[in-house]
Amino acid sequence: MNKSASVTQDFADWLSPMLVKELRQGMRSKVLTTSLFLLQGLLICNVIAGFGSGGSEVNLRVTNGFFWSILALPLLLILPGSALGSLGNEIKANTLELIFLTRLTSRRIVLGKWIAVMAQAALLAVTVLPYVALRYYMGGVNVTRDLLTVGLMLGLSAMLTAITVALSAFQSKLLRVFIIIGFILLLQSGFYIAALLAFDSGGFAVGGTGRADGLLFLGQFAMALLLIGLMLEVGAARIAPEAENHAGPLRLLVLLLVLVGGFTAMRAPDARWLLILAEAVAGLFCLGALSENIPGVKSLYGPFTRRGVPGKAAALVFTPGWVPGVFFTLLVIGLLGLFWQGAGWLRFGANEQDQLRLASFLGFSATLLLPAALISVRFRKRGFFYIGFTAICAGVFFFLTMLTNTQGNSHLYQFGAFLPPIAIFSIGFEELDEMLPVVLLWLFALNVLALVLLAWKCRAPLRDLRARLENRMKKDQPQIFADENRGYSNKSA
Amino acid sequence: MSALPPPLPTPAISVRDLHRTFGNVQAVRGISFDVFPGQVVGFIGANGAGKTTTMRILTTLDSPTSGTAEICGCDVLNYPTEVRQRIGWMPDTYGAYEYMTVAEYLDFYGRAFGLKGTARWHRVREVMDFADLTPLAQRPANKLSKGQSQRLCLGRTLLHDPEVLILDEPAAGLDPKARIEFKNLIRLLAVQGKTIFISSHILSELAEMCDTMLFIDQGQVVHFGSAENLRQHDSEEVFIDVRLAGDSAALAQWAETHPGVQLAGTHRQGGRLRMASTEPEAVAACLRQMVADGLPVLDFHREERRLEDAFVDILKRK
Numbered sequence: 001m002n003k004s005a006s007v008t009q010d011f012a013d014w015l016s017p018m019l020v021k022e023l024r025q026g027m028r029s030k031v032l033t034t035s036l037f038l039l040q041g042l043l044i045c046n047v048i049a050g051f052g053s054g055g056s057e058v059n060l061r062v063t064n065g066f067f068w069s070i071l072a073l074p075l076l077l078i079l080p081g082s083a084l085g086s087l088g089n090e091i092k093a094n095t096l097e098l099i100f101l102t103r104l105t106s107r108r109i110v111l112g113k114w115i116a117v118m119a120q121a122a123l124l125a126v127t128v129l130p131y132v133a134l135r136y137y138m139g140g141v142n143v144t145r146d147l148l149t150v151g152l153m154l155g156l157s158a159m160l161t162a163i164t165v166a167l168s169a170f171q172s173k174l175l176r177v178f179i180i181i182g183f184i185l186l187l188q189s190g191f192y193i194a195a196l197l198a199f200d201s202g203g204f205a206v207g208g209t210g211r212a213d214g215l216l217f218l219g220q221f222a223m224a225l226l227l228i229g230l231m232l233e234v235g236a237a238r239i240a241p242e243a244e245n246h247a248g249p250l251r252l253l254v255l256l257l258v259l260v261g262g263f264t265a266m267r268a269p270d271a272r273w274l275l276i277l278a279e280a281v282a283g284l285f286c287l288g289a290l291s292e293n294i295p296g297v298k299s300l301y302g303p304f305t306r307r308g309v310p311g312k313a314a315a316l317v318f319t320p321g322w323v324p325g326v327f328f329t330l331l332v333i334g335l336l337g338l339f340w341q342g343a344g345w346l347r348f349g350a351n352e353q354d355q356l357r358l359a360s361f362l363g364f365s366a367t368l369l370l371p372a373a374l375i376s377v378r379f380r381k382r383g384f385f386y387i388g389f390t391a392i393c394a395g396v397f398f399f400l401t402m403l404t405n406t407q408g409n410s411h412l413y414q415f416g417a418f419l420p421p422i423a424i425f426s427i428g429f430e431e432l433d434e435m436l437p438v439v440l441l442w443l444f445a446l447n448v449l450a451l452v453l454l455a456w457k458c459r460a461p462l463r464d465l466r467a468r469l470e471n472r473m474k475k476d477q478p479q480i481f482a483d484e485n486r487g488y489s490n491k492s493a
Numbered sequence: 494m495s496a497l498p499p500p501l502p503t504p505a506i507s508v509r510d511l512h513r514t515f516g517n518v519q520a521v522r523g524i525s526f527d528v529f530p531g532q533v534v535g536f537i538g539a540n541g542a543g544k545t546t547t548m549r550i551l552t553t554l555d556s557p558t559s560g561t562a563e564i565c566g567c568d569v570l571n572y573p574t575e576v577r578q579r580i581g582w583m584p585d586t587y588g589a590y591e592y593m594t595v596a597e598y599l600d601f602y603g604r605a606f607g608l609k610g611t612a613r614w615h616r617v618r619e620v621m622d623f624a625d626l627t628p629l630a631q632r633p634a635n636k637l638s639k640g641q642s643q644r645l646c647l648g649r650t651l652l653h654d655p656e657v658l659i660l661d662e663p664a665a666g667l668d669p670k671a672r673i674e675f676k677n678l679i680r681l682l683a684v685q686g687k688t689i690f691i692s693s694h695i696l697s698e699l700a701e702m703c704d705t706m707l708f709i710d711q712g713q714v715v716h717f718g719s720a721e722n723l724r725q726h727d728s729e730e731v732f733i734d735v736r737l738a739g740d741s742a743a744l745a746q747w748a749e750t751h752p753g754v755q756l757a758g759t760h761r762q763g764g765r766l767r768m769a770s771t772e773p774e775a776v777a778a779c780l781r782q783m784v785a786d787g788l789p790v791l792d793f794h795r796e797e798r799r800l801e802d803a804f805v806d807i808l809k810r811k
Binding site for chain 2: 013018021093095101104287
């Protein structure tokens, strides 16, 4: 074999081009080299300090804590943080568009970026292993547990990096902040409801059978993988051209997340927090789906049209746009309802606790559906409507909290109960228990109203969607179809 | 029986009633044109005329509000992957990567275009030779001069051997030497039979490179044809440079006595005449009349109309 052939038939030919590029750049970047040298220096100091501590338990605990802090810094902060600019910098430098014109898809671009950061994290983790072995000789160290902790940190780093890669696709820093706040609020309200439920049912009691522990581990592992996939798909969806359908894979992943969280919660009582997490994530994605404008690209519907009736039914949920988003949201709410019932949280009884749970569930669904029903069909920036709605809810909530704290009267919350998110919070106050049936009825009415309005608003867009699926379009929408006399036609498509 | 004319080939670029609106701004307002394989078309317009928007739609990087655009018969909106395989896009500005040499930059794009092993290695070398990048192979890609960067960007554009090249202001910001080098590269590509759609502000340069000119103003096509056609037929007046053996004042006197001819300016040996008619016969008759009237004509030639003037005239008429 000549020299040129041996040079070109390299290992990198087996890897994704994006990964090769990112590794070439990443391995030479200051972030990695600085982190690597800093980590090695600090670890050497840590080991010397550990050996010099004379076996004192307090000193060992300090060096132990210091060791994990040193490792956590690059793995959980610096490297995931460095990915915050990964897609944004490409967009800013006008290089992402050039990559799009190659054979690389948005998904491969995002995956390449994520794997490259993870490869750097793995490299850092591997360099730590000798110190893990050295620490064993200091005493009081379980090497297996240490290795598991390193692995866990890598897993956490993978999730954080996936989140930062996804956020890096959002050019607006304000939007990034809103997404993070939105997720925290949803998670917080989810855990708030969970706390209410656990107080009554003992659902979060520590313990369980060995089988449940195994299931809990599997559930957590699957959820982590799905969350990583979901985040990477978010990044890919943000940078992808309009002609690519990323709404379908995103919604499918969310449904899988709800299914995994739900089944695990039903089988392992300790894992009910997974259902809450799945609910918070699903809620955020439902808001995203309900905020999507309907794209005018014919090729998006081709894969669904080709699969006959099942394909057309799937298109009602998995094609981009707010109308399929409504169906997707209803499906998510339905699934969550089933799992809530399966986990023993949702019962249609006259008992106060049953009503409390039902009200919190209805509050969740109304929070998603009501803004979608109130929003004008012609409102182009649908996402802003949701941000505005959330801002109003937050404003009213903080105002009422301030009043409650100054007046010492939690009845004041009832004035905000007309907004579903505040209704959820208000039902937790014991003084408001007598109001519970009223709040329940109000939330039920809001859900019915939202569904009726949505059914009415979806009529025309649904007709259009059906026409697209059946390859029929009005003549005043030339952007949808190519000229039938040139190259290809509706029949052949 | 007369034979039917041969069918026209599928246009390399076909645009029909293309519109693009950004909020309240109509960037492109119903433009239509065809570019056939092998043509080199200059795309001309003032800043904000809609050139870059049109080009971005053609390269699948933007979507039209309405209308269609096709590359080699593939609709840009519905078949973006097929379109991307056929085009090479060179934007007006682009960023090179940090921590990457020129050779690595091209190698990455070679991989991204699906070139494997030895084939990629050969293609990268070919492109580096063509764009005169071989001496710069180990230089950091983000530390090149403007001219070198443009050559690198052109090299990247050519890696997958596209049928259609869409170049947005490729010569902007280049020094005269780099501009000549770049122009020569475009000429070579035209000789290779590539369809080239190129935008620029420097009309004289485009005239040397392009066989067809597409003028756009406020999102609408105002002229589509050859540069020669534009110079000769799209004008309402002709300028003639006259040199006399004697005093130039005689020319001014002669022009005053002949309707349809005006003195546009004088120089030491004669002057410039403006004729209202663009017909070649009228120009010839003017010369005959001068000689008949005893003017000592040493030199008489019709001035080549500048494209900039032609463009301004078109805009004035519009």
